[in-house]
Amino acid sequence: MRAAAHCPVWLAGFSAFGLGAFLSLSLAPLHILWSLPLAFGGIGVLALWARSAVQGAAIGFLAGLGYFSFGLSWIVEPFQIDAARYAWMAPFALVFLAAGLALFWALAFGLAVRWAQGGRRLVLLIALWALVEFGRAYLFTGFPWAGFAQFWIDTPAARLLPFVGGQGVALLTLAVTLPLALLRHRPLLAVAPLLLVALAGYALLCRPSEPEMSPYLLRLVQPNAPQAEKWLPERRWDFVRRAIELSAVDGASGRAQPDLILWPETSVPQLLNDAEDTLSTISARVGGLPVLLGIQRRNQGRYFNSAVLLTGQGRVDQIYDKAHLVPFGEYVPFGNFMARFGIHGFAAQAGAGYTAGPGAVLMDLGIGQALPLICYEAVFARDVNAAPARPDMLIQITNDAWFGTRSGPYQHLVQARMRAAEQGLPMVRVANTGISAMIDPYGRIRENLPLGAAGAIDAYLPKPLAATLYSRTGDAPVFFLCILLALAAAKRRRGLVPRS
Numbered sequence: 044m045r046a047a048a049h050c051p052v053w054l055a056g057f058s059a060f061g062l063g064a065f066l067s068l069s070l071a072p073l074h075i076l077w078s079l080p081l082a083f084g085g086i087g088v089l090a091l092w093a094r095s096a097v098q099g100a101a102i103g104f105l106a107g108l109g110y111f112s113f114g115l116s117w118i119v120e121p122f123q124i125d126a127a128r129y130a131w132m133a134p135f136a137l138v139f140l141a142a143g144l145a146l147f148w149a150l151a152f153g154l155a156v157r158w159a160q161g162g163r164r165l166v167l168l169i170a171l172w173a174l175v176e177f178g179r180a181y182l183f184t185g186f187p188w189a190g191f192a193q194f195w196i197d198t199p200a201a202r203l204l205p206f207v208g209g210q211g212v213a214l215l216t217l218a219v220t221l222p223l224a225l226l227r228h229r230p231l232l233a234v235a236p237l238l239l240v241a242l243a244g245y246a247l248l249c250r251p252s253e254p255e256m257s258p259y260l261l262r263l264v265q266p267n268a269p270q271a272e273k274w275l276p277e278r279r280w281d282f283v284r285r286a287i288e289l290s291a292v293d294g295a296s297g298r299a300q301p302d303l304i305l306w307p308e309t310s311v312p313q314l315l316n317d318a319e320d321t322l323s324t325i326s327a328r329v330g331g332l333p334v335l336l337g338i339q340r341r342n343q344g345r346y347f348n349s350a351v352l353l354t355g356q357g358r359v360d361q362i363y364d365k366a367h368l369v370p371f372g373e374y375v376p377f378g379n380f381m382a383r384f385g386i387h388g389f390a391a392q393a394g395a396g397y398t399a400g401p402g403a404v405l406m407d408l409g410i411g412q413a414l415p416l417i418c419y420e421a422v423f424a425r426d427v428n429a430a431p432a433r434p435d436m437l438i439q440i441t442n443d444a445w446f447g448t449r450s451g452p453y454q455h456l457v458q459a460r461m462r463a464a465e466q467g468l469p470m471v472r473v474a475n476t477g478i479s480a481m482i483d484p485y486g487r488i489r490e491n492l493p494l495g496a497a498g499a500i501d502a503y504l505p506k507p508l509a510a511t512l513y514s515r516t517g518d519a520p521v522f523f524l525c526i527l528l529a530l531a532a533a534k535r536r537r538g539l540v541p542r543s
Contacts, residue, residue: 052098055089059102062086063109069194070114071453076194079216080223087224090168096157103152107145114189115140117451121372124270124445144186147175158533165221170529172221173214177522180210181425184370188422188454191216196457201486202251204464205511208424211521251485254469254505259410261471261504262301263490264289265479266310267497270444273475279312283321286310289499292330301501302410304329306336307475308348308418308442315340315351315359322357331355333409337417337440340364345398348373350415350440352406361407364400365417367426372419372445373397403429410504411435413471418442421459427466428517435507437468442475443494452478452494460486467508484508 050058066082068075086106093099118140122133151171159167180187192212195201203212266289268282290304311318311325315338325334334353339346340362348365368374374396403426405412414434418441420426427437439459443452456478463470464486472480477494481502490502 050092055092055098056101056105059086059089059105060109062089063106063111064113065109066106067110067114067189070189070450071193071196071457072450074194074197076198079194080220083217083220084223084226087165087168087221090152090155091161091164091224093152093156096153099156100149100153104142104145104149106152107148108141111141111144111189112137114450115144117446117449117454120447120449120451121270121445123447144179147179148172151175162222162225163532165224167529167532169214169217169221170525170532172217173210173525174522174529176213177210177518177525180423184367185423185425187424188458192461193454193457196460196486201461201464204461204486205467205508205513207521208465208513208518209461210424210518211513214521214525254483254485254508257410257504257506259302259504260299260501261410261481262290262304262499262501263471263473263479263481263492264304264306264310264499265474265477265492265497266307267476267495268444269476270442273309273442273444274312283311285497287325287328289497290325290334291328292332298501300330301332303408304332304334305438305440305471305473306334307473307479308337308350308440309339310336310440310475311338314338315349315362319357322353322359324357326353326355326357333360335406335408335415335438335440337442346396347400348397348417349400350406350417350438352408363404363406363415363417365397365420366400366402367420367423368397368399369419403427403431405430405432405434406438413438415440416462421462421470421472422455424462424465425517427462428514433507433510433514434468436504437462437466437470439470439472440474441472443478444476448494452476456480460488465511465513467511467514469505469507471504481505 062082062085065078068078089102090099093102116137118137119133122129122136151168151174155164155168155171176190180190190209190213192204192209194216195212200212203215264286266282266286272278273282286306292300311321313321318338335350336353337350340349350363351359352361354360403414406415412434413436414427414430416426416437416439421439441455443455446452446455459470459472460482463482463484467484469484470482472482477492477496479500480491481489483489483505484507490500492498492500
């Protein structure tokens with residue numbers, strides 16, 4: 044630790060920011076996983092270097108600022124849809140979002156430095172860092188995007204998701220990588236956490252079997268409507284006609300008749316209240332087959348972002364209203380007041396924006412019970428665990444055109460795959476511009492339409508697995524484990540690394 048002890052404060056801060064930015068390379072779409080030991084190990088060294096809680100908090104804040112600034116850079120994309128009005132806000136949104144999330148890391152690092160020394164500080168930091176990631180996922184409506192478990196979606200480590208969920212995998216990630224900061228002084232202690240991999244051997248080494256397939260064929264329709272054109276009066280019906288053509292049942296085409304057709308979020312550009320003729324046309328063109336689609340609706344002066352199930356003759360059989368809304372996207376706090384100053388949610392119909400639905404419900408689609416999720420709701424493991432009963436499948440309808448074409452849509456897809464793996468349920472994902480996919484109950488993509496392509500795929504629905512441990516327990520066991528670990532590490536005893 045001698046070199047670190049003489050590190051100038053400015054260099055430590057610059058290094059923290061750079062290591063945080065380097066860590067973001069492990070997120071989709073790059074998934075450069077060798078950055079993990081270097082970034083976490085380096086951040087751990089800086090945490091050991093800190094000599095005051097203020098220094099520790101500054102290191103955590105700057106590391107978080109680097110990580111979230113680069114990992115969430117897609118957040119500027121919605122501001123480019125109507126660039127003349129909103130482009131100036133984009134850098135402020137990115138900086139304030141990244142800084143706000145970095146405050147969670149600052150809290151963990153500041154407390155760890157204040158309460159512990161040496162190797163014990165790293166143990167405490169592991170627990171506190173995992174706890175503030177819980178806070179980031181749950182507090183102030185929650186924003187778990189860019190959680191550490193998302194690094195591992197295409198690796199054997201993702202097989203731990205059905206057991207401990209995303210927060211548990213994040214804790215294990217910290218437990219395996221942060222002690223690398225001890226490599227110089229205590230090499231055995233630095234590599235000892237790798238034994239955690241051996242303890243999870245079954246999940247990591249045994250290849251999951253292929254899931255059984257149901258006899259149900261689903262048609263996933265991706266009209267590929269750019270957000271800047273989606274609502275233009277002269278263009279919006281072009282995308283509806285395209286979706287109808289992609290959905291149409293035509294015996295001459297040689298395609299098998301699907302059991303269910305799915306369209307993405309807000310795929311019908313009018314209110315449900317006024318859409319009787321449109322829905323009848325859709326139903327007629329698909330031969331009366333059931334169609335699940337996204338549409339907005341108004342009820343008693345309030346607007347809802349909804350998923351509806353159409354049956355024969357365009358009859359609306361069931362409705363789900365989105366319950367977990369996007370702050371500043373679908374609503375603005377004190378919306379009617381803020382509207383006086385020209386501040387609205389990007390997707391809001393009125394000053395107050397959308398109204399949240401009552402919560403998770405199951406829809407009977409004739410092929411089984413489905414838990415519908417609209418866009419952002421698939422980010423939240425707790426929303427899926429809130430289902431009133433275990434469904435047969437998860438269905439996400441989304442409009443990822445808001446997220447641009449770089450990292451946002453890929454990161455959104457990763458989180459949908461995580462929800463499938465955590466629950467042991469197939470996920471049917473239908474996106475306006477992509478990526479639409481049939482995801483099996485292990486979180487693996489079986490069929491997909493790429494980003495930015497118009498088309499439709501017919502895919503058979505996998506059968507669900509048995510209820511997973513995580514689906515029964517949720518995040519509570521990992522949360523209390525983090526608290527116990529923090530309490531144990533905060534006890535006063537000699538550190539594992541001698542002071543420099």
